[in-house]
Structures are given as structure tokens and as C-alpha cells.
Amino acid sequence: MQKEQISVFDIFKIGIGPSSSHTLGPWRAAQQFVQSLGQKEALEQTEQVKVLLYGSLAKTGHGHGTDIAILLGLSGDDPVTFEVDQVDPKTDIIRTSHKLNLGNKKEISFYFDEDLLFLYNESLPFHPNAVTFQAFLSTGTAVSETYYSIGGGFVVKEGADGPQKTEVDLPFPIDTANNLLHWCIKTGLKISEVVMENELAWRSEQETISGVLNIFKTLRECIYRGCHTQGTLPGGLNVARRAAALNKRLIGSNTYSNYDEWITAIRNTGNSFQNILDWVSCFALAVNEENASFGRVVTAPTNGAAGVVPAVLQYYIVFCDGYRNESIIRFLLTASEIGSIFKKGATLSAAMGGCQAEIGVSSAMAAAGLTECMGGTQRQVLMAAEIAMEHHLGLTCDPIGGLVQVPCIERNTMGAIKAITASQLALQTNPDNAKVSLDAVVKTMWQTALDMNSKYKETSDGGLAINIPISLPEC
Structure with missing residues (x-):
């Protein structure tokens, strides 16, 4: 690779x-x-x-x-x-x-x-x-x-010589999770701090901070918009948007007029296990319903999996008191490095690797970001990413009608919940006892991608795409 x-x-x-x-x-x-x-x-x-x-x-x-x-x-x-x-x-x-x-x-x-x-x-x-x-x-x-x-x-x-992006001298070259861990151990830096040091090779710290906060601004606006927009998704499947109705039902009599007030209103609904599950699903649904409607989204690391990272980040902001710029930056920097490792060692393309390359990677990214922000060690962060991907291995991409709707939107809710679970497991585990490394999972994911039949790689030629009785041109 x-x-x-x-x-x-x-x-x-x-x-x-x-x-x-x-x-x-x-x-x-x-x-x-x-x-x-x-x-x-x-x-x-x-x-x-x-x-x-x-x-x-x-x-x-x-x-x-x-x-x-x-x-x-x-x-x-x-x-x-x-x-x-x-x-x-x-x-x-x-x-x-x-x-x-x-x-x-x-x-x-x-x-x-x-x-x-x-x-x-x-x-x-x-x-x-x-x-x-x-x-x-x-x-x-x-x-x-x-x-x-x-x-x-x-x-x-095709035919381009070398990378299109100008190469820089990175202080901490990273191709694998083991490389990343090496630099963390050698320097004592957190994963997000290693990433920030590398980003300084491209631009100033303030430019990076401003850029990451702009990414968060787009994520925040997408979630908020998706939770307040009703209707039917385009494309002919007549899939009804669910996030707005779910938000309205969960929020109850609490009132608000902007994003910050909405956070307070959500917190007022309680922190029971069922309530948190519903809200995380609502956040993920909102983003991917916006995505399916040609809305403004952020690749995380793809559009089809765009709801996982923001849903887990929103969970952290609302239910873990994480609404601070420095925490949000740490979350996104850590998550991005995990996505980078998967791209270098495997793929982010469902057309190459099935949905494990999208939802699986996004879940690993979100798990890592959450674990660092919850105080996990560098090894626990990598362990959380490994757990999240391990339980997405082999996931196929079989969009019904060639649309990024069914089963794609609901898969984002599953990826978000798995990310939170993976983070919790890692935080409660001694990573020295782990049997599977993140690099082993990256390698396995790529081998699985190579073995996977092409009909399960975003072609709509297999899986749910051919077993659901609908009449669309690409089905």
C-alpha cells in the first residue's frame, strides 16, 4: 500500500x-x-x-x-x-x-x-x-x-507522479498504530498532541485550531438542522425523515431557540440509559438524513458514515460535559489519526472494502476520540479503536436502489453506539492484556476487503439491495 x-x-x-x-x-x-x-x-x-x-x-x-x-x-x-x-x-x-x-x-x-x-x-x-x-x-x-x-x-x-499534496517534514511520521504508540511513549504526548505537532508542519497552531473548530461548526449545524427538518428523503424510496420527530418526542416540554439552549434542554430530559441511547440515535439519524438530502456534511471519514463521529461527539458534549473547545479539538484530532491509519493500511472506500471501510472506520475513529477525552491512556485509545472495528469486520455495502439511505442511515446509529461501548470497554480494561492490536485489525480489514465479493462493495448487486421488493432503475 x-x-x-x-x-x-x-x-x-x-x-x-x-x-x-x-x-x-x-x-x-x-x-x-x-x-x-x-x-x-x-x-x-x-x-x-x-x-x-x-x-x-x-x-x-x-x-x-x-x-x-x-x-x-x-x-x-x-x-x-x-x-x-x-x-x-x-x-x-x-x-x-x-x-x-x-x-x-x-x-x-x-x-x-x-x-x-x-x-x-x-x-x-x-x-x-x-x-x-x-x-x-x-x-x-x-x-x-x-x-x-x-x-x-x-x-x-491516472498517471500522476507521486502524491498530489506537497510533502513536508513531519516530526512524527506515522503509518501504523505501532508508529503512533512509539511516538507517544517516546515523548509522553497524548495522541491528539502528537497529531497537533504534525499539523504544525503544514500551518500554524492557530490556523489548525480555527480549521478544526470550523469543522465542528459544520458538524454542529448539520446535527441541529437534521433534528429540525421533516419530510421525505429524495430518490424514490419514500423514506421518511425520523430525526425531527424523535427530537420533538424526546425533548418534551423543554424549550430552546438555538444550539446552546438545545444542549441544556437535552440535558434536562435526563441521563437514563434508554434516553441516552435514543439521543445518540437521533444525532446520527439527523446527520445522515441531511446527507441523503444533498445537505452540507463533513466526511468522517466518508459521507455515508458521516453521522457516527458527530453523534458520539455530541454525546460527549451533552452527557459528559464536554462542551469546551479544547476538548472538541482533542476529540477530532485523535479521531482523524485513526482514520488516517486505516486509509494507509487498508481503505476508506466501500467500493473497495464494503461498509466495514466506512461505518467500521468511523466507529473506530469515534471510539478513539471519546476515549482520549474521557481520560484514557494512549494504549486505551488504540484499544477502543480496535474493539470498534473488530466488531464491524465483514460488514458489506448493499445500498437499496443505489441510495445512501437503507441500510446506511441506521448503520450510523449502530456505529455510534458501538463506538461508545468500545470506549467504555477500553476504559475499564488493562490494555496490556489485549490479545488483538489495532494494526492486526487494520490488516485483517484489508484482507477481508480483498476477499469480499464485488457484489457487496457498493454496487447494489447483492445483499439487501436485491432482496427488497422495490422498483428503482438501479435495483
């Missing part, structure tokens, strides 16, 4: 749902292609663009919004800043007008059914999530580039 330098902001990316690999990744790939045309001085000469989707991007692309993401990316829009309520209106105009303003600089004709092709029966060898862009120029020549969306919003261009 090729190793790379991964920042907290590579793991946690702000974007638009419903999928980091099928929406955010292709969106970024389209942007990169337009940028490449500009660098080649070919943008103004472009008369036609064709887009070819392969493998999993083709098979579940409609349900995951791949076509929508590519149209917006080619148009020069950015997923971090683009207004989510303009997603449908803008793409509808492109479809009906047959015009696309390439990079917001060159208007070309674009016929959706002819120029954006879903090649359902074709795959490229490097990765199941592949897209090829072809630009036909007025000179009679063409430019063709292929990109792979490898999970978590990460994109690799």
Missing part, C-alpha cells in the same frame, strides 16, 4: 452529500479536469465534453448523485461553498437547456443522456470508482483524463 502524509483536514472535509466517493470525489475530479484544461490552454478551445463512469460509479451513480456532482464540478462550483438549496435548480437548468458553462468561463453544448454515460458493465483495474473526462477541441484534437475516487473524497489522477 502506498503511504502518504494525511492531515486532519484530509480526513474531515466539508462538502455536500450523499457520498464522499460518489459525490464529493467525482465533484473534485471534475474540478481538477477543468483546471487541467486551463493549464493546457485548452479550455477556450473546448467544444464538447463527454464523461464516462465506470464500475461502482456507474452502478450506483444515479442514487449517489454522481451525475449531479460532475455537472456542478464542471461548472466551476465548489462543494464547500455551493448553496445546497441550489443543487437541483442549477442541474435542472443544465439538463433542460443543454448548455454547460465549463469552469464558469466557456459555454458548451451538453446533452445529459449522450454526454454523461453510465458504463454499468465496465470497470477499470486500479479502483472500482473511475471516471474519464474527454474534451474535444476546435483544433480537432482531444484531451482525455481518468480519475479514481478512492474513498473519503480522496481523488487520484
